[in-house]
Amino acid sequence: MTETIDRQAQTGELAGPNWGLTKFLDPLRIPPVIRPHSWWHHEMITIPMVTKTQRLHSQLPPSKLWTYAGEFPGPTIEVRSGKRLRISWNNDIEGKIPLVAVQGPAGTNPSDRPGRELDRKDYKIIDGVADLPAWTVVHLHGARTNAGNDGWAHNANLAGTSQLTEHDNVQQAMPLWYHDHAMAITRFNVHTGLAGMYLVRDDEEDALGLPGGDHEIPLIIADRNLDRDPATGALTGQLLYKVGDVGGGILLPFTGPFTTVNGVIWPHLDVDARWYRFRLLNASNARFYTLNLVDEKGVPQNDAVRLIGTDGGLLPAPAPLPARTGQYPGGLTVAPAERFDLLIDFSRFKGQKLRLTNLDPDLGTVEPDLMEFRVENRNRHDSFRLPEKVSKSYVRLKHGSTLPEKHDHVWIALLLNKDGHPEMWDLEELSTPDPGGDGIIQLQDPTASPPKLRTFRRIGKLFDDTTGIFLEHDGWAVWNILHVADGGPAHPIHIHLTEFQALFRKHFTTTFSSRDERTTRPIGSVNPQTGKPDPIDDLPLEKYEEGWKDTFIVKPGEWVSVAGGFGGGTGEFMYHCHILDHEDEGMMRPFVVHPKEVAKFHHHGGHHHG
Known part of the structure; x- marks a missing residue:
């Protein structure tokens, strides 16, 4: 049955969480x-x-x-x-x-x-x-x-x-x-x-024979808010961009109570009892989703789902959705701008209804269901078989082997400034242990051989500040992204022009002082209270995180290192947080890719990376 929650006409209010709309009433729209x-x-x-x-x-x-x-x-x-x-x-x-x-x-x-x-x-x-x-x-x-x-x-x-x-x-x-x-x-x-x-x-x-035609479907997810008539409380259809104010002039990024899939709020899709391929995109301004496939009893059925691709193409082999661990509910976390290539086997659910549901712990009172799948009650011949391998051309990047020995290093810091507003800095590495002043980030780098202290100074933090990153065309670069804020949101960082592989994800105890805009002591250095170095611990990558991607989630206290080649084009490009409110409010910076033959003639205030 579809689920209906009626308007409460006497008070002029709408009952939540569905606010008077019938879930799964409308069919999924397929874009032309x-x-x-x-x-x-x-x-x-x-x-x-x-x-x-x-x-x-x-x-x-x-x-x-x-x-x-x-x-x-x-x-x-x-x-x-x-x-x-x-x-x-x-x-x-x-x-x-x-x-x-x-x-x-x-x-x-x-x-x-x-x-x-x-x-x-x-x-x-x-x-x-x-x-x-x-x-x-x-x-x-x-x-x-x-x-x-x-x-x-x-x-x-x-x-x-x-x-x-x-x-x-x-x-x-x-x-x-x-x-x-x-x-x-x-x-x-x-x-x-x-x-x-x-x-x-x-x-x-093409050679994989993946589900195609009517069995390959885009799922473009985007949340929205709608205004209400002041006299009756009825939803008007008017798009409403409503945000919270946490004080001090800082507005929260937009999130809304209505989730659209392909432009329809809570749609349904009639499916054959066979494999389907879904091209998933989170086109929301800011909302993260933790997606699970659940049956009519709310039991996850994620074993029927396999990931075969990410932002930058096919994975080497099908990967399961992440499992429940501790308080983490399991499922696929999708940040704004991330794309995933999903296969779902509906043949095991003949005559049943399944829901794509958001189990993100920060969902609050928002309706968790995104859409419903209605599986036909009949046997269906399906020649597709899940392959053991997907991309035969995929090569995993590793230092000392498949990652070219000659590559640049770029360092980026994500933080909250003294007013509590998110910022993004590009950094220049210094030879001086501590030059003093603001805009200083220090790191006791355990990945260096031997481990060493790195000191960085801020080059720019606003889009129109001095360009700080210059890379050679056809060269490779490792981008190191440090989220040094003590709290604050996770940021989906998007780098234009090319695809990357995540080399590692590490966790550290931040020592950044927003008041002074500097680390009070190097990250990973000796903690005066314990007499021991604060650890910089490895966090395991999910299998799908080893795929080619252009957007990476970086949580507070994380260091994410990604590598990519810059052969796709030349000129001035952008990198930014893909929470669109953050991007518009300053978390976006430029970088330049130019031929190495030109680079030696280019006099600029920024710096190349080595």
């Missing part, structure tokens, strides 16, 4: 597919950005959206590896941004309730959002492309103009996605509906 190279010599397509109304649930009034080609999410674009595609992104949007943006009273987080409170007295309109024009720039997330095609945040376009990009697609089969990346307002533009999936296909993927 554009396959440019299936047309005769067709190497260019036009994608218009247009204003559109669309029902997010059949019991709701239509919502006004900004869309790619009139679809939320946008059309799925499929290309062949190595086939060039030019895209004209035409900004044909009419009117101002279709958002009502409000913040709650200080010291509150009301984001998981729909609408504003009925009297609206405690809610403050976020100044200036309603006046935003359609100023957009498209970023193809995960693309190996020159910087001119990458969607540089300052290079946005107003309505009536267009952005032309060219992608050579010289990369292996993988799930990319496209979304808006306009400077300082990405969180608002993406929230209006500007996101879609882009799939690269290749011969290695």
Whole structure:
């Protein structure tokens, strides 16, 4: 049975957690597919950005959206590896941004309730959002492309103009996605509906005989909030960007009470009793999901699920979903911008209903279910068999063997400043043990041979500060990301242009002082209270974390080291937190990739890494 929770008309309030909407009432919407190279010599397509109304649930009034080609999410674009595609992104949007943006009273987080409170007295309109024009720039997330095609945040376009990009697609089969990346307002533009999936296909993927056609389906997850009529309390369909205020002028990132899958709130999907392939994308502004497949009794059935790919392509072998350990509920944790390639065997559930459910411990009062699968009650011939190996071309990167000996090192710090606001610094390593002053991070590095003290100084912390990272084209680099904040959120860090493999994940006791903007003593040094060094402990990587990725979760007190090659393009690119509120509020920095022959002639205030 579908689950209905009725409105409480007498009080004007809606009952939670479903707020008057019927779960699993509407079928899952499948975005239309554009396959440019299936047309005769067709190497260019036009994608218009247009204003559109669309029902997010059949019991709701239509919502006004900004869309790619009139679809939320946008059309799925499929290309062949190595086939060039030019895209004209035409900004044909009419009117101002279709958002009502409000913040709650200080010291509150009301984001998981729909609408504003009925009297609206405690809610403050976020100044200036309603006046935003359609100023957009498209970023193809995960693309190996020159910087001119990458969607540089300052290079946005107003309505009536267009952005032309060219992608050579010289990369292996993988799930990319496209979304808006306009400077300082990405969180608002993406929230209006500007996101879609882009799939690269290749011969290695074809040879696997994976489920395809109607049995390969994108699942694009995004949470939203909706306003309510002040007189009746009824949901209006109006997109509401409502955030909490923790005090001191710091607003929490957006999270909402309604989860959409492919633009539908709590949909259902009728499936055959056979294997399916799902291309999963978390397109939410900030919400993390811990996904489990559960039966009608709420019992996890994750053994029917296998991971075969991540952001950057296929894994070497199918991997199970992480199991329950201690207080961790188990399941697949998906941060904003992460993509996963999932296989689910429905043949063992004939005639049953299953749910894709979020068991994230920080979910609060939000409805945990995302969607329902309804399995047919019949036997179905299925020639697909789960392979023991997936990608035969995959090579695990390791120091001293498969990672090229000549590679650069980049160091990044994630922290909370003295006002409690998240920041991201790029760092320059110094030869001086402690030069004094602010912006100093020190690390007793156990990975060096022999172990040594490393001292770093902040180069930049805002996007328009001095560029600090310069890398050689066709070179390799290891990026070391230190989350030195004492508390605060986990950050999904996205690096443009290329894919990476995680080399390790370590945990340390932070000694960073936000007041002084420096470590009070080196991380991993002798603790004066215990007389022993604070440990820097290895945290085991999940099997899927060994795959190629462009977005990595870094929790407080973690050091994540990732390695990648920078051969996909040249120019100035971006790296940032993919919590879009953090990105817009300063957690984004540039880096440059240029030919080594040019590098020796380039005089700059930043630094190369070695």
